[in-house]
Amino acid sequence: MDARISKTTEAGSRPANNLLRRLSPADYALLAPHVTLDVAGPNELLYSPGDDVQVVHFPCGPSLATFLVPNEDGRDVETILVGREGAVGGIVSEGFLPAYTRICVKFGGPFARIHVAKLEAAKMRSASLRNIFARYADCMLAQIFQSTACNAIHSIEQRTAKWIIAAMERTGDESSVPLTHEQLATLLGVGRSYASRVLQSFKAEGVLDTRRGAILVRNLDGLHLRACLCNDAVKMHFEEVLRGVYPTEETSPSSARG
Amino acid sequence: MDARISKTTEAGSRPANNLLRRLSPADYALLAPHVTLDVAGPNELLYSPGDDVQVVHFPCGPSLATFLVPNEDGRDVETILVGREGAVGGIVSEGFLPAYTRICVKFGGPFARIHVAKLEAAKMRSASLRNIFARYADCMLAQIFQSTACNAIHSIEQRTAKWIIAAMERTGDESSVPLTHEQLATLLGVGRSYASRVLQSFKAEGVLDTRRGAILVRNLDGLHLRACLCNDAVKMHFEEVLRGVYPTEETSPSSARG
DNA sequence: TTACGTCTGTCCACTTGTGCACATAGCCCG
DNA sequence: CGGGCTATGTGCACAAGTGGACAGACGTAA
Numbered sequence: 001m002d003a004r005i006s007k008t009t010e011a012g013s014r015p016a017n018n019l020l021r022r023l024s025p026a027d028y029a030l031l032a033p034h035v036t037l038d039v040a041g042p043n044e045l046l047y048s049p050g051d052d053v054q055v056v057h058f059p060c061g062p063s064l065a066t067f068l069v070p071n072e073d074g075r076d077v078e079t080i081l082v083g084r085e086g087a088v089g090g091i092v093s094e095g096f097l098p099a100y101t102r103i104c105v106k107f108g109g110p111f112a113r114i115h116v117a118k119l120e121a122a123k124m125r126s127a128s129l130r131n132i133f134a135r136y137a138d139c140m141l142a143q144i145f146q147s148t149a150c151n152a153i154h155s156i157e158q159r160t161a162k163w164i165i166a167a168m169e170r171t172g173d174e175s176s177v178p179l180t181h182e183q184l185a186t187l188l189g190v191g192r193s194y195a196s197r198v199l200q201s202f203k204a205e206g207v208l209d210t211r212r213g214a215i216l217v218r219n220l221d222g223l224h225l226r227a228c229l230c231n232d233a234v235k236m237h238f239e240e241v242l243r244g245v246y247p248t249e250e251t252s253p254s255s256a257r258g
Numbered sequence: 259m260d261a262r263i264s265k266t267t268e269a270g271s272r273p274a275n276n277l278l279r280r281l282s283p284a285d286y287a288l289l290a291p292h293v294t295l296d297v298a299g300p301n302e303l304l305y306s307p308g309d310d311v312q313v314v315h316f317p318c319g320p321s322l323a324t325f326l327v328p329n330e331d332g333r334d335v336e337t338i339l340v341g342r343e344g345a346v347g348g349i350v351s352e353g354f355l356p357a358y359t360r361i362c363v364k365f366g367g368p369f370a371r372i373h374v375a376k377l378e379a380a381k382m383r384s385a386s387l388r389n390i391f392a393r394y395a396d397c398m399l400a401q402i403f404q405s406t407a408c409n410a411i412h413s414i415e416q417r418t419a420k421w422i423i424a425a426m427e428r429t430g431d432e433s434s435v436p437l438t439h440e441q442l443a444t445l446l447g448v449g450r451s452y453a454s455r456v457l458q459s460f461k462a463e464g465v466l467d468t469r470r471g472a473i474l475v476r477n478l479d480g481l482h483l484r485a486c487l488c489n490d491a492v493k494m495h496f497e498e499v500l501r502g503v504y505p506t507e508e509t510s511p512s513s514a515r516g
Numbered sequence: 517t518t519a520c521g522t523c524t525g526t527c528c529a530c531t532t533g534t535g536c537a538c539a540t541a542g543c544c545c546g
Numbered sequence: 547c548g549g550g551c552t553a554t555g556t557g558c559a560c561a562a563g564t565g566g567a568c569a570g571a572c573g574t575a576a
Binding site for chain 3 (some may be wrong): 327379438439450451454455457468470471
């Protein structure tokens with residue numbers, strides 16, 4: 001079909017996804033025969049509202065997926081980012097239901113995929129596999145809850161800083177985020193000119209620099225200072241809930257930062 | 259222990275909760291021996307962040323529970339309402355994990371309860387039971403996603419109207435909501451004076467009246483006109499996802515409205 | 517019936533964010 | 547090297563929401 005697809009994934013060389021890497025060898029062996037690995041480009045749509053959810057996508061490496069809620073204006077609102085700490089598609093619903101949101105590749109890169117039916121069949125055979133996916137589902141829920149609260153009470157400035165940090169933690173690139181002001185504004189649900197102004201104020205304070213199509217971070221601590229704590233709250237929940245579950249050297253979204 | 263608790267719940271007289279009423283007789287029979295029914299008063303805390311989630315609570319009749327996300331200021335932000343269309347506690351996580359949010363009784367009334375372990379054991383024995391809870395989990399997720407988007411882009415006026423409608427649909431009382439301006443402001447995450455002003459403008463337009471501690475709806479259509487469509491979007495997802503699953507005369511949050 | 521505590525309506529000065537407009541800068545492509 | 551597209555920086559008038567203050571209304575309890 002497609003030269004990019006490599007059908008085989010040896011257990012010895014698991015995809016660079018923390019969820020898959022957390023699985024015990026026995027659990028991963030249940031999934032491995034059904035896991036495929038390929039590359040998705042930015043803005044590629046994984047699901048649209050109403051689509052039958054049949055495949056779970058695991059972002060690997062610097063890939064990033066995002067949940068977009070369609071709006072009456074046609075403006076989609078970005079809700080949560082999912083990177084190599086997790087997966088999208090049928091995590092909570094267990095698949096075979098119409099998607100509610102749009103799910104879209106934000107930053108392109110490798111994705112591991114498995115058919116929901118195969119995953120569910122494996123979950124029926126292994127309590128520990130079931131357990132780890134339930135734990136991740138809980139973390140994802142926490143992430144959305146926190147976003148809801150964040151959108152209700154935090155300033156655009158705080159949310160801008162938070163978003164840049166969250167994106168960097170997931171891609172592993174601690175110095176830049178490939179994003180235009182327009183894109184940033186859209187995902188924050190604000191006007192473009194205001195997003196530009198916020199970035200300008202950060203720039204004036206030496207926190208970051210702007211390039212055409214990218215944001216370069218100059219002072220990560222300064223950025224943390226200007227962000228709300230939502231990101232950290234979610235990170236703590238990830239660590240608490242997934243701690244001790246077949247621990248690997250990598251922990252959840254925070255893996256890149258100490 | 260407590261005289262309010264009635265340990266027995268005959269299959270013939272199921273608690274007034276749509277999720278429980280949707281279960282097939284066989285599935286309900288698996289749960290019935292473990293279901294208790296009692297009354298909770300307003301502001302009663304069901305879970306606080308970090309609590310071990312062990313019990314699922316099903317609001318019955320006009321009872322309403324709500325998920326609150328704690329904030330650095332000590333101000334909790336209200337995220338989603340759950341009434342007789344659903345349940346709270348371990349729905350997504352399948353229990354035995356620390357709660358992320360505070361879960362609180364908003365409007366007091368009867369609640370059916372079951373220990374998560376009993377529910378999970380029953381789910382292991384019945385695919386259809388598993389299926390219906392996965393479907394509800396998906397609906398709850400949709401609800402939170404929509405809230406996230408709503409908080410990002412809709413005005414306080416729209417959200418106020420939406421919230422009043424959502425509360426009425428769940429309690430079944432189509433004419434009033436027992437809420438002070440202060441409470442309304444808190445749950446919207448805004449200042450009290452602004453909430454009062456919004457209510458005043460609605461009042462001036464003949465949409466509602468205000469009483470000490472309550473909001474009286476005078477013109478439901480007018481209220482719908484002033485609300486964003488978030489409520490309807492979620493309702494449609496409920497109907498689509500739960501349609502045909504052991505249908506009863508009652509459908510999801512919308513049951514009270516045609 | 518009165519007293520008290522809480523809820524409500526409204527004022528004001530101020531901050532945050534909107535939406536549009538337009539000049540300019542960066543960059544890819546021929 | 548230069549044209550043209552898109553991204554960026556900024557100005558402005560306006561709308562939305564904040565937070566504190568305070569008078570008065572309501573309703574419960576004694």
